[in-house]
Each structure stands twice: as structure tokens, then as C-alpha cells.
Amino acid sequence: MFTAFNQVRTFLLAIFMIMAGGGFLSTLLAVRLENQGTAAPLIGLVGTAYFAGLTIGSMRIGRLIAQVGHIRSFAAFVSVFSASSLSYGLWQDVGFWTVLRFIDGFAVAGVFVCLESWLSERTDTHTRSLALAAYMAALYLGQAIGQFLLNIGQDAPVLPFMFSAILLSLALLPVVLTKVPQPEIGDLEPLSIRRLYAISPLGMLGTAATGLMLGAFYALAAVFVRQMEMSLSDVALFTSFAIGGGVLFQWPLGLLSNRFDRRRVIVAIFFAAAVVAVAIALFGANRALLFVLGGLFGGMAFALYPLCVSHTNDHIEPHERVGASGGLVLLYSLGAVAGPLVGSIAMAIFGPTGLFGTIGATASLATGFGLWRIYAAESVPDEDQSAFQSIPRTSAVALGEDEPTSEDR
Known part of the structure; x- marks a missing residue:
């Protein structure tokens, strides 16, 4: 168990910080728009934009990662996400925020593919389930804790966006400084x-x-x-x-x-x-x-x-x-x-x-x-x-190619 954890601890820390810094944004934006009197369908459009970016990103970014490598790609995606989170404080407008949420979704798709393909590479058939469980626990724990950043913006509305950008920027460090070899991404055909x-x-x-x-x-x-x-x-x-x-x-x-x-x-x-x-x-x-x-x-x-x-x-x-x-x-x-x-x-x-x-x-x-x-x-x-295997609803690459067959079970 500890071996499985040690193999992916860098990625667990990274996903925890990313979800703590970015996982509360959908809640915060919905609250801000609702306080402004924005109609529910327009708030829904902002939420839809994120998932649209996530969907398109998950289908397109594999080729980019294969060209420039995991570390550069991860740094680029997180940097874009961090810049986008700060940009929300510039102008509270439904159209502007819809574009930013699409960008967020695309960047987060890249983050998921980078981390989960690395996780798949560093584990085998016998340790992957434990590693995935630890990964999901870190993801959900970061997302749950991040919700409490909603409470810090009463006197300074831009403050939650600043904290988001800080956490996202710091999430770069465990990955860009890692000595773990970068994996190769094969073509994934759903x-x-x-x-x-x-x-x-x-x-x-x-x-x-x-x-x-x-x-x-x-x-x-x-x-x-x-x-x-x-x-x-x-x-x-x-x-x-x-x-x-x-x-x-x-x-x-x-x-x-x-x-x-x-x-x-x-x-x-x-x-x-x-x-x-x-x-x-x-x-x-x-x-x-x-x-x-x-x-x-x-x-x-x-x-x-x-x-x-x-x-x-x-x-x-x-x-x-x-x-x-x-x-x-x-x-x-x-x-x-x-x-x-x-x-x-x-x-x-x-x-x-x-x-x-x-x-x-x-x-x-x-x-x-x-x-x-x-x-x-x-x-x-x-x-x-x-x-049963607890798996994230993020990308398919975490499963790897060497799952046990029914005969192994």
C-alpha cells in the first residue's frame, strides 16, 4: 500500500492543490452571478462552457502533450488556469466569464491527462487500484476544502480569485521539479x-x-x-x-x-x-x-x-x-x-x-x-x-493497458 502511495505522491499533492485552488470556482461564479440577479439559464450557460471545454480538451490535447512532453504541457495548462482564475476579477460579465470557463475546462482536461497518464505509468496491475483510490481521495479532499474559500470574499471580492491563482501556481512545483520519468501517450480511440x-x-x-x-x-x-x-x-x-x-x-x-x-x-x-x-x-x-x-x-x-x-x-x-x-x-x-x-x-x-x-x-x-x-x-x-474499481470521471488514461483479465481474477 505504501509503495503504491510513494510512487504517485507528487501527483497526489499536485491534484490536491489544483482542486483546492480551482474546484470552488464553479460555486463562486454561480453565487456571484446569482447575487447580481443573472437569470438561471445564463448561469447554466457558464457552467456548460466549462464542461464543453473539458470535453473538447480531453479529445484534443493528447497530441500536444506527445509533442512537447508532460512537464511543459502541465506547466502550460496550469499557468493558463491560474491566469484565467485571476481574470475573473477584472470584469463581472456573463459573456466574459463564459469564455473563461471554457478555457478553464480545456486547461483542466490537459491537467487530468498529464497527471493520470503519469499515474498509470508509475503503477502496475497490482498497485493501480490503490493509487487510483488515493488519487481520487486527494482530488475530492482538495475540492471539498476549497469550497471554504467562498467565505473570504465578502470585503474584497477579488480575494478568492487571488487565492485560487496562488494555489494553482504553487501546484506547479511538485511536478516541474520531479525526477519521475515522463511517460508516452499512445493514441486513445474511444x-x-x-x-x-x-x-x-x-x-x-x-x-x-x-x-x-x-x-x-x-x-x-x-x-x-x-x-x-x-x-x-x-x-x-x-x-x-x-x-x-x-x-x-x-x-x-x-x-x-x-x-x-x-x-x-x-x-x-x-x-x-x-x-x-x-x-x-x-x-x-x-x-x-x-x-x-x-x-x-x-x-x-x-x-x-x-x-x-x-x-x-x-x-x-x-x-x-x-x-x-x-x-x-x-x-x-x-x-x-x-x-x-x-x-x-x-x-x-x-x-x-x-x-x-x-x-x-x-x-x-x-x-x-x-x-x-x-x-x-x-x-x-x-x-x-x-x-469494482473506483476510478475518476476525468480521463481514460489512468486505467493503463495492463488491467487484469477475467482469467487473472
């Missing part, structure tokens, strides 16, 4: 949508639905909390509770899926997420209950992506695994692009409860589709079901 659906309809649709749910949540949860007449500190706590719930629930639910039909576990979690989302919409005005429900929602929603990937892996050949993961990352990203737009339109029509009403409706539709798949197709035998 499996086609048609092929993914043929392999695993529930895995494909479940991934897209999860992207829509979490894309809407990340972009608009802060607006929901503020429109429920709660404070900026409550926004930070609610978001942190959701992220913390995601960390706490992911492994227990994953282990549960190893013991039972994974489709049934996925359907049960979608159903539970729908119930919790509706409960937030109905009882979100209760401050204490909101935090508890936020933790439960994060626990359900954050587990769905790795479960859908694991379910897809139950139906594919080992050599297709990285390509399938690339296709699922793309589907998740496309869902996340749509989520802020759909959620913001619902908020404009139904008020703040429209956000979690949309999330609940999406989870309910996924539940219905999953029940149909359970009825229409046989389950994978327990002995052929792949072991």
Missing part, C-alpha cells in the same frame, strides 16, 4: 456510441445520466442554496457534504456491487438518488436536513460513474477496456454539458426546486431504463463479474 450501446445499454445510458445529474449539480447547487435564502457558508457546507458523501459511500456501494447483480445495485442507487433529490426539492429549506440530504445525494450520485464503468467492463474484452472508458468519459462529459442548461431552464420555470426536480427526473428515467434491462437481458454470472 469505442463508438453504437458499439458501447451494443456492449452495455445500461452502462452507456447510466453514464450519460450521471453526467447530466452531476453537471447540473456542480453548476447550479450554489444558486439553489442561495435562493433558499441561506448564507455563503451554507453553500460551502452543502457542497462539501455532497463531496464528502461521495467519498464515504463509493467503496461500500462498489463492494456491494461485487456481491450482487451489478445492474440491480445501479438501479437501486439511481432510485435512491431520485428519492433524495426529490426530498431536497421538497425539504431543502430546512438547513440541517439539507446538509444530511446533500451528503446522501453525493454518496449515491458519485458512485454511479465507476459502477457504470464496472458494469460495462463485465461485457467487454480486456483489450477494449481503455477504449470503452474513453467512450464513457465522453458520454459523461456530454451529459455534463447538457446538465446545467436543462437544470437552469427548469429553475427559470419552477424556481429553485426545479434543479433537484430535474436531477430526480433524470435518475427516475435511468431507474426505469435499468429495470427494463434487468427484464430484457440475463445478468452476468457472479464468477465473470469484474471487481
Whole structure:
């Protein structure tokens, strides 16, 4: 265990600092725009721009990294992200911030590919799961802690952006000074949508639905909390509770899926997420209950992506695994692009409860589709079901090429 950690500690520190410095920006921007009286669909557009940049970046930056190397590429991406975070303080305008969020998404995609391909290179079949778990813990911990930077901008509105730029700039140091050899990035060709659906309809649709749910949540949860007449500190706590719930629930639910039909576990979690989302919409005005429900929602929603990937892996050949993961990352990203737009339109029509009403409706539709798949197709035998692996919803390169086959398991 300690060997796996030591091999990637540089990257764990880097991703922690990057998420602490940049992970709260979506919440901060949503709050600032909401305070300014910006319409919900325009706030959703800003959130969509980030996921659009993330999607396009994940498909395009591999070639750039291959040309100039990981260290130069990482330094360039983080520098752009740092400069962009400072630029928000220059002019509070929806159009300007939309462009900056697209740039942020593109830069973050480069950061993810750089760090995760390095992580894959430094680990093998036996240590990769532990390294990925540590990587995700560092990512979510940084994102949760960073939310509390929301509270420092009351007297100096530009201060949170300055702290963001400082943390992002310091995140360069562990990587640019590392002596760890740089890996090579091969061409990653995602499996086609048609092929993914043929392999695993529930895995494909479940991934897209999860992207829509979490894309809407990340972009608009802060607006929901503020429109429920709660404070900026409550926004930070609610978001942190959701992220913390995601960390706490992911492994227990994953282990549960190893013991039972994974489709049934996925359907049960979608159903539970729908119930919790509706409960937030109905009882979100209760401050204490909101935090508890936020933790439960994060626990359900954050587990769905790795479960859908694991379910897809139950139906594919080992050599297709990285390509399938690339296709699922793309589907998740496309869902996340749509989520802020759909959620913001619902908020404009139904008020703040429209956000979690949309999330609940999406989870309910996924539940219905999953029940149909359970009825229409046989389950994978327990002995052929792949072991659950907690993986990030960021890029496919962290999986590497040497995952164990079913025979190894």
C-alpha cells in the first residue's frame, strides 16, 4: 500500500492543490452571478462552457502533450488556469466569464491527462487500484476544502480569485521539479456510441445520466442554496457534504456491487438518488436536513460513474477496456454539458426546486431504463463479474493497458 502511495505522491499533492485552488470556482461564479440577479439559464450557460471545454480538451490535447512532453504541457495548462482564475476579477460579465470557463475546462482536461497518464505509468496491475483510490481521495479532499474559500470574499471580492491563482501556481512545483520519468501517450480511440450501446445499454445510458445529474449539480447547487435564502457558508457546507458523501459511500456501494447483480445495485442507487433529490426539492429549506440530504445525494450520485464503468467492463474484452472508458468519459462529459442548461431552464420555470426536480427526473428515467434491462437481458454470472474499481470521471488514461483479465481474477 505504501509503495503504491510513494510512487504517485507528487501527483497526489499536485491534484490536491489544483482542486483546492480551482474546484470552488464553479460555486463562486454561480453565487456571484446569482447575487447580481443573472437569470438561471445564463448561469447554466457558464457552467456548460466549462464542461464543453473539458470535453473538447480531453479529445484534443493528447497530441500536444506527445509533442512537447508532460512537464511543459502541465506547466502550460496550469499557468493558463491560474491566469484565467485571476481574470475573473477584472470584469463581472456573463459573456466574459463564459469564455473563461471554457478555457478553464480545456486547461483542466490537459491537467487530468498529464497527471493520470503519469499515474498509470508509475503503477502496475497490482498497485493501480490503490493509487487510483488515493488519487481520487486527494482530488475530492482538495475540492471539498476549497469550497471554504467562498467565505473570504465578502470585503474584497477579488480575494478568492487571488487565492485560487496562488494555489494553482504553487501546484506547479511538485511536478516541474520531479525526477519521475515522463511517460508516452499512445493514441486513445474511444469505442463508438453504437458499439458501447451494443456492449452495455445500461452502462452507456447510466453514464450519460450521471453526467447530466452531476453537471447540473456542480453548476447550479450554489444558486439553489442561495435562493433558499441561506448564507455563503451554507453553500460551502452543502457542497462539501455532497463531496464528502461521495467519498464515504463509493467503496461500500462498489463492494456491494461485487456481491450482487451489478445492474440491480445501479438501479437501486439511481432510485435512491431520485428519492433524495426529490426530498431536497421538497425539504431543502430546512438547513440541517439539507446538509444530511446533500451528503446522501453525493454518496449515491458519485458512485454511479465507476459502477457504470464496472458494469460495462463485465461485457467487454480486456483489450477494449481503455477504449470503452474513453467512450464513457465522453458520454459523461456530454451529459455534463447538457446538465446545467436543462437544470437552469427548469429553475427559470419552477424556481429553485426545479434543479433537484430535474436531477430526480433524470435518475427516475435511468431507474426505469435499468429495470427494463434487468427484464430484457440475463445478468452476468457472479464468477465473470469484474471487481469494482473506483476510478475518476476525468480521463481514460489512468486505467493503463495492463488491467487484469477475467482469467487473472
